[in-house]
Amino acid sequence: MNRTTNDSDNIMVSKDQVDSPSNEGSSGGSLTGGGQVLKKGPWTSAEDAILVDYVKKHGEGNWNAVQKHSGLSRCGKSCRLRWANHLRPNLKKGAFTPEEEQLIIELHARMGNKWARMAAQLPGRTDNEIKNYWNTRIKRLQRAGLPLYPPNLSYQASSENQQSQTATEYGHGEKRPNELLQGNTSDLPDVMFESLNAHQGALSYAPPFPDISVSSMLTQGFGSQNYGFMNPMGNRMKRFRESETLLPVFDGSVSSALPTFQQFSDEPSEKIRRSFGLGYPYDPDPSSEIPTPFGGAVPGSHALSNGNFSASRPLGGTVKMELPSLQYSETDLSSWFACPSPPPEAIDSYIQSPPATASVQSECVSPRNSGLLDALLHEAQARKTQSSEKNSSSSVVAPGGMAESSGLPLCEAEWEEYNDPISPLGRPAASVFNECTPPVSGVSLDELQPSKEPSVPAGSDIMLEHVSASNMEGRDISACPDFLRPDALLGGSDWLENSQTAKEYSTLNDAIATLLGEDLCSEFKDVPAGASSTLSQGLGLDSCPWNNMPRACQMS
DNA sequence: AATCTTTCCAACCGCTGCGGA
DNA sequence: TTCCGCAGCGGTTGGAAAGAT
Structure with missing residues (x-):
């Protein structure tokens, strides 16, 4: 089963190819300040190409400029997300390896739902992927009435460890997970x-x-x-x-x-x-x-x-x-x-x-x-x-x-x-x-x-x-x-x-x-x-x- | 084969923090 | 100091595929 993102992409693309970019209304959208409709919904391969091309030329960031410069009818947010989750190089596709899964569990135990930070520890993986994986995982575990973390x-x-970890994992100004909500840095x-x-x-x-x-x-x-x-x-x-x-x-x-x-x-x-x-x-x-x-x-x-x-x-x-x-x-x-x-x-x-x-x-x-x-x-x-x-x-x-x-x-x-x-x-x-x-x-x-x-x-x-x-x-x-x-x-x-x-x-x-x-x-x-x-x-x-x-x- | 349920995942939305004006 | 825009993050949703009945 293990659908891969590639599979999904293919499916999505094939579907979207029918749904031409000009057919933007089908996916809904919102008006920009200039009155242009921003497309929502799945990305087409054409849009991907445009975005990739843009990033190659201008680099990441300044996502709101993508629409202006490339004519892509997507909001900056959407562009960033698409790039980060699907288009950027070195993305690892496919199911998580057992090692990755183990690491995710470890990281989650330490960080909580800090998906982005977890993703940083998992090269090629996106926060969205990790988040989806975790949500799926806890669903299963919950259904089985199981705890989320292994016993070991x-x-x-x-304190040494605390200090080192605080120093290494949580940079200046960053809060550790348990601080995030309590604001208490004991x-x-x-x-x-x-x-x-x-x-x-x-x-x-x-x-x-x-x-x-x-x-x-x-x-x-x-x-x-x-x-x-x-x-x-x-x-x-x-x-x-x-x-x-x-x-x-x-x-x-x-x-x-x-x-x-x-x-x-x-x-x-x-x-x-x-x-x-x-x-x-x-x-x-x-x-x-x-x-x-x-x-x-x-x-x-x-x-x-x-x-x-x-x-x-x-x-x-x-x-x-x-x-x-x-x-x-x-x-x-x-x-x-x-x-x-x-x-x-x-x-x-x-x-x-x-x-x-x-x-x-x-x-x-x-x-x-x-x-x-x-x-x-x-x-x-x-x-x-x-x-x-x-x-x-x-x-x-x-x-x-x-x-x-x-x-x-x-x-x-x-x-x-x-x-x-x-x-x-x-x-x-x-x-x-x-x-x-x-x-x-x-x-x-x-x-x-x-x-x-x-x-x-x-x-x-x-x-x-x-x-x-x-x-x-x-x-x-x-x-x-x-x-x-x-x-x-x-x-x-x-x-x-x-x-x-x-x-x-x-x-x-x-x-x-x-x-x-x-x-x-x-x-x-x-x-x-x-x-x-x-x-x-x-x-x-x-x-x-x-x-x-x-x-x-x-x-x- | 049809229908229902579950799983998976892409994408959206809202919120927050940060930096600049 | 305040406001505003942007980037990023995390939660949630919707739809398609897969599996079960």
Whole structure:
């Protein structure tokens, strides 16, 4: 399949050749200042020739002059784009090589949606190409309920590295990805991938995270109000930014806590796998004694771990995918970090998760063992299987695919055990994360002290406090509320009595309303009556501020 | 074979930053 | 200092091809 740009060009040209340049109106257009109609739509070969000729003579730049000097009825923007994406020399056509794909993933983890900058690292590739590739990729991953980044992700928290990277990758005046939205240039470490080199062919599904800096996890993953949740994409983030100030504690975590009602599509993983067509030297060794990374411990969290909604089932019809960079780390980390084989002290948490892992693992052996994405698909399959097993014992009915992630009943039942005066919403995501996520590489988050407070953005102190306070050891991971779902977010009324929490929650509610109102609430409203009632009773939704939302968002 | 769905990609649009007047 | 134009960037859209049913 792999249509190449050449193919497209040929097709386009053949089509356009019928559509003569004089037939400009067919593609629409706009008037220039001089009244000339600027053509839109696909470029013809004749136009290409004109543009190439012009650039040869005059060089790149001054694109608005192209129209004047060459008679080309295209706006400067269009000319620049055409040149940059198709006509300039040394453009590499065709599918991305595995190496390029790997690099893109790496770069995206570091840069976010900085396509142009990524393109600079990929000779012959255009930002548009990379962007399209990435968007396609995340669609696939989302559909499969998979995280966006491979597990063998590591953080390099050394200041040396920060400095060097800051110096080399982000020139003067440039902001690093995590700064781009927050305007906060704290000493956040860069996120680095360990190379997915061939020598990792034996890499199990439990890559160690020796380089994970606890402080970086705290400051980036949760503490940083933006690093963890920077959403390089548009609308929702824009809306979120508008309400950012209303979220003193949660920061971006709210967006991360957006529910995913259907995290696993029914799409056969093999189908997806085929569509990936990748061959990362990554082997989810089914024989390894590593529990299914998610093990049901944090059911429903994975799609959230993408930082995205399932694309296969848009919520409210208008939910757009949000391109995560690694800045989604709270969610991403929760998934990725859950992948590694837990340290001994964390085993309990895994043990207590549904025992589907072994069977799931065995059932979902990646036949190809061919790479990261295979592994991810493998994992998705495992989770899907596990999810269905859990459903058989769960009476909770949820809208859409909510029932697939049936973590809520457990959470409901055991939430009270926490006796945490801080509300689920009032509790920082870090705390939630800490409780829901097994320690990494033998380092429990509980052990992570806010030793780098200077680098912690304002408000993170609260988070850190909670992180310190919440001790996950020995707790049943499954008991942790699934804050990745709005019903869980709404859960628990006790903490609402805490005035401060209630206040925060009120503000938060406003923000959520802003964020989700049109998109999610209507969907959530569709919870079957019984389930809704159950949820409402169990979660104290009667007083749920969601009901203060616009009518469309109110739950029946 | 027909129809529907998904994937891919080129191109457009809006926004932002920068530099010059 | 402000305004304006330009270049560039990122998000989104629309249409064609490919694949699935």
